[in-house]
Amino acid sequence: xxxxxxxxxxxxxxLAPFFDDAAPQDLDTRSTRSRPPNATRKLLxxxxxxxxxxxxxxxxxxxxxxxxxxxxxxxxxxHGPRALPKSAPFSPHIVLSTHVKYxxxxxxxxxxxxxxxxxxxxxxxxxxxxxxxxxxxRWPKSGVDIIVSIIEGDQDRETSxxxxxxxxxxxxxxxGCITVAAAALADAGIDCVDTVAGGVAxxxxxxxxxxxxxxxxxxxxxxxxxxxxxxxxAYLPTRDEVTNLWFRGDLPASDLDxxxxxxxxxxxxxxxxxxxxxxxxSGTVG
Amino acid sequence: xxxxxxSLPAPIFAKISPHPFLVRSLTRSTxxxxxxxxxxxxxxxxxxxxxxxxxxxxxxxGSALVRLGDTTVLCGVRGELLPVERIPQFRPVxxxxxxxxxxxxxxxxxxxxxxxxxRDYDLLVPNIELATGSAxxxxxxxPPTTLAQTLSTRxxxxxxxxxxxxxxxxxxxxxxxxxxxxxxxxxxxTGDKExxxxxxxxxxxxxxxxxxxxxxxxxxxxxxxxxxVVAALRDTRLPVARWDPDREVVVCSKTERRRLxxxxxxxxxxxxxxMEKEQSEAGAGPREGGHWLLLDPDRLEETLxxxxxxxxxxxxxxxxxxxxxEKQGGTLLGRELIRGYAGIAERRWKExxxxxx
Numbered sequence: 001x002x003x004x005x006x007x008x009x010x011x012x013x014x015l016a017p018f019f020d021d022a023a024p025q026d027l028d029t030r031s032t033r034s035r036p037p038n039a040t041r042k043l044l045x046x047x048x049x050x051x052x053x054x055x056x057x058x059x060x061x062x063x064x065x066x067x068x069x070x071x072x073x074x075x076x077x078x079h080g081p082r083a084l085p086k087s088a089p090f091s092p093h094i095v096l097s098t099h100v101k102y103x104x105x106x107x108x109x110x111x112x113x114x115x116x117x118x119x120x121x122x123x124x125x126x127x128x129x130x131x132x133x134x135x136x137x138r139w140p141k142s143g144v145d146i147i148v149s150i151i152e153g154d155q156d157r158e159t160s161x162x163x164x165x166x167x168x169x170x171x172x173x174x175x176g177c178i179t180v181a182a183a184a185l186a187d188a189g190i191d192c193v194d195t196v197a198g199g200v201a202x203x204x205x206x207x208x209x210x211x212x213x214x215x216x217x218x219x220x221x222x223x224x225x226x227x228x229x230x231x232x233x234a235y236l237p238t239r240d241e242v243t244n245l246w247f248r249g250d251l252p253a254s255d256l257d258x259x260x261x262x263x264x265x266x267x268x269x270x271x272x273x274x275x276x277x278x279x280x281x282s283g284t285v286g
Numbered sequence: 287x288x289x290x291x292x293s294l295p296a297p298i299f300a301k302i303s304p305h306p307f308l309v310r311s312l313t314r315s316t317x318x319x320x321x322x323x324x325x326x327x328x329x330x331x332x333x334x335x336x337x338x339x340x341x342x343x344x345x346x347x348g349s350a351l352v353r354l355g356d357t358t359v360l361c362g363v364r365g366e367l368l369p370v371e372r373i374p375q376f377r378p379v380x381x382x383x384x385x386x387x388x389x390x391x392x393x394x395x396x397x398x399x400x401x402x403x404x405r406d407y408d409l410l411v412p413n414i415e416l417a418t419g420s421a422x423x424x425x426x427x428x429p430p431t432t433l434a435q436t437l438s439t440r441x442x443x444x445x446x447x448x449x450x451x452x453x454x455x456x457x458x459x460x461x462x463x464x465x466x467x468x469x470x471x472x473x474x475x476t477g478d479k480e481x482x483x484x485x486x487x488x489x490x491x492x493x494x495x496x497x498x499x500x501x502x503x504x505x506x507x508x509x510x511x512x513x514x515v516v517a518a519l520r521d522t523r524l525p526v527a528r529w530d531p532d533r534e535v536v537v538c539s540k541t542e543r544r545r546l547x548x549x550x551x552x553x554x555x556x557x558x559x560x561m562e563k564e565q566s567e568a569g570a571g572p573r574e575g576g577h578w579l580l581l582d583p584d585r586l587e588e589t590l591x592x593x594x595x596x597x598x599x600x601x602x603x604x605x606x607x608x609x610x611x612e613k614q615g616g617t618l619l620g621r622e623l624i625r626g627y628a629g630i631a632e633r634r635w636k637e638x639x640x641x642x643x
Contacts, residue, residue: 003429005429005430005435006413006430006438007411007412007413007442008411009408009411009493009495010373010407010409010411010493011373011374012372012373013372014367014368014493015367015369015536016366016367017365017366017367017525017527017536017538018367018537018538019525019537019538019539019540020538049358049501049502050420050501051356051502051504052420052421052422052502052503052504053420053421053422053502056419056502077418077419077420078419079419079425099425099426099427101418101426103360103362103415103499104362104413104495104497105345105346105362105364106345107345108345110364110495113413113430115426115427145419145425147419147425147426149419149499149501151343151360151499152344152345
């Protein structure tokens, strides 16, 4: 059933373009990581992009050297705090509602306008990450809306085969969402215990020959042969607290050190992002 | 006895009683140093500067970011393929007929057929998303608002009526002769037998998904959205596609790209009609009181005005052509005013063109 409130286009389904004449030498050259394993990509963070909102921010992650590879671009707006509607039940603290939405042109496949499960998933993770940072009981009976639009996803345009990369892409996207939402919250003047920022670390295997996997910070899925596990951490640096931890992949349960070191690297990445966040906020918000 | 005088700072006055505030600013004392202006400090006919930024997205085939004051729109154009066998009522255009009619009417009729194709097969799909938190009234999680639906439909119909994109550009042909010629050279030229049943035929169309995302909303959405659509279409480069008869699919080239041929540069120019009397009072006598034409209205002004005029002009061939003129409501606008308005739209057109280049 088509949504009649939008313009849906032709009745027959359309196909995404199918590319053919790839030069054979292109097929196997996965770009390799040029950064050291503990270095994150450069971030650009700006507040106040949506003047009509109470607070807003824009985040862009540097495009890597390869031209086809796009960096992440996020825009976030915060509306509130404002009174909850009369019908809402009493709440002694602020009610957060987070929305994460991919723009239709953000990824290789065209996205629809309705939120899909991955977007809802991202929204829930974002909410948990922020709830730990906001001083919620300062605004009883009020609500705040946090809306993140993913203008451009972190995805390689050139790779034709998608080997389950979306899952790992979501990690990077979530960490960006957390950082940008924290900046927008600060821009809106909503009191937080600390600035929260996201960081990603992954256990990657770069060679086929069964060599020992290594840990890389801020991974780009297309730069690695295989990603075994990844975690996204939302971290408050001054309180040394993790507000949200999302772990994915499979690791042997016996090796507990691996888990802690993966989370430790995630925290490292989050600290890097936090530095950018603090720089940006001290420049604009005062 | 006179009551205590309360003086309010301007922003609070504007918030609690916007209509009288705007009237007061427009009719302010005619002192020489203070010409009457709107609440936002602009003169009634002053437009906000417009800025363009093209090719900002890498997953789209064409894109543009347009800023008009505090309104920011991002537009991405993405082409997808529609094979002819998926079109329910596909009827191939007879080439012979097309050529004859083209000769008779200097190409106008072929044009009409092309437009028919665009409309019949629905090859242009513009959609506008306002619910991105671009303004406090547009929050996500709800179906598209009336405004978003109206805007999408207006952009859709204007795309078709201005003939910005031609169906010919979106058609992918398969010509067996050309492809066989290459083989013939190798085989010694023995082909040419099956020519009768293998005519040159269209195999697929490009469908252009034109998605607009409001990053920030501060009034005058149609002008900005339309400018973004035009800029993104001018920026669009579709991959060169051909039909692969063996695999029966349309194959695109990874390296070769062809610029979309965009005809003309229509520019929209909107103004809101602001009545001196508030809407509730105006019900009694709508003709009473003066009115102002506020060009390029912002968010506050749009909430106070019910009528909007939009004129779309194109001056690309040294002559101002009015492509579309829309107006709702019953305020009397004389011929002189419309003519004056065309002048303003022309000025706008020049600004947009310089900003785009």
